[in-house]
Amino acid sequence: LNDMVVSNRGLIYFTTLKDPEKGRLSVFNAKTGKLMVLFDGVDEPTLANPNGIALSKNERFLYVGISNYKDRKHSGVYAFPLYADGTIVLEAGKSAPRFAVEAPDGIVVDRQDNVYFTAGSTVHVFNKYAQPIGKIKIPRGSGTNLGFGGADRFRSRLYITTRNAIYGVKTPF
Numbered sequence: 001l002n003d004m005v006v007s008n009r010g011l012i013y014f015t016t017l018k019d020p021e022k023g024r025l026s027v028f029n030a031k032t033g034k035l036m037v038l039f040d041g042v043d044e045p046t047l048a049n050p051n052g053i054a055l056s057k058n059e060r061f062l063y064v065g066i067s068n069y070k071d072r073k074h075s076g077v078y079a080f081p082l083y084a085d086g087t088i089v090l091e092a093g094k095s096a097p098r099f100a101v102e103a104p105d106g107i108v109v110d111r112q113d114n115v116y117f118t119a120g121s122t123v124h125v126f127n128k129y130a131q132p133i134g135k136i137k138i139p140r141g142s143g144t145n146l147g148f149g150g151a152d153r154f155r156s157r158l159y160i161t162t163r164n165a166i167y168g169v170k171t172p173f
Contacts (some may be wrong), residue, residue, distance in 0.1 A: 001146065003053045003106070005062075011086040013038075013062060015050040019090070023049045025064055027086055038080075038088050046074040047094055052107035052117055056128065062088055065104035065117060067099070076100045077117050079108060099126050106145035106161070108170065116158065118143025123160060136169060138162060 001025075004014035012028040022041035028034070041048035052065035065152045068074045076097025099103035099115065099125060107117040113128040116136075123136040123143055141162030150157030150170075160167045 002051060005053050005055050007055055007059055007086065009086065013053055015053050015064065017049060025050045029086065036087065039090060052105050054107040054109050054115070057109055057111070057113040063107050063115060065107055067103045072102055075102045075104070077104050077115070085087065098130050099124070106143055108146040108148060110148065116146055118160070134161060134172070139167060141165060
């Protein structure tokens with residue numbers, strides 16, 4: 001298991017890294033106990049090394065970071081439309097990255113549906129229309145994951161993990 005996100009319907013989406021050239025995206029339905037592989041890097045080499053994962057605010061899209069260590073030209077954050085049963089529209093989502101960036105990792109979506117993702121020592125912030133709206137420099141190390149929290153009712157503090165530290169920053173968006 002690498003990264004995961006749980007939908008409001010109780011579907012658990014997760015990525016696994018089998019080896020440096022493959023990896024899988026899967027979904028587990030906790031109510032039925034059914035597990036389904038949505039894609040495997042062996043069968044979909046352009047989608048090798050799925051990494052970070054998040055749902056859009058309305059849960060109509062599943063964002064998946066594709067690191068693709070072997071073929072970096074396919075690296076980026078892809079947006080897969082979701083069917084009503086929770087599976088993805090693979091062909092529509094894999095055509096091109098929604099957010100082109102090399103080796104993305106952690107992904108999270110804020111209350112305004114802005115998409116945050118790590119790539120090296122930077123957190124990139126895009127709006128839902130794929131327009132860049134900001135960057136957050138990580139003081140030391142490369143980002144590995146992201147999450148929102150905080151004492152305010154909006155949970156507007158962004159937490160950034162690296163291999164050696166956890167950083168917190170109040171988001172301006």
